[in-house]
């Protein structure tokens with residue numbers, strides 16, 4: 782994403798996401814939603830960015 786407006790409050794390394802600023806490890810959204818796919822989350826791997834959108 783050229784002209785990507787990095788939100789320096791949201792660091793992210795998921796380069797496959799359409800909202801990721803490719804040259805910087807930041808998200809371009811003003812805010813994101815974080816959730817879990819587990820009934821009883823116990824570690825960081827249990828959490829998900831639910832604002833993820835696959836880059837096309």
Ligand code: SF4
Nearest residue numbers: 793798801808830832
């Ligand atoms: S939406 Fe989530 S996964 Fe995508 S760049 Fe932003 S923080 Fe990363």
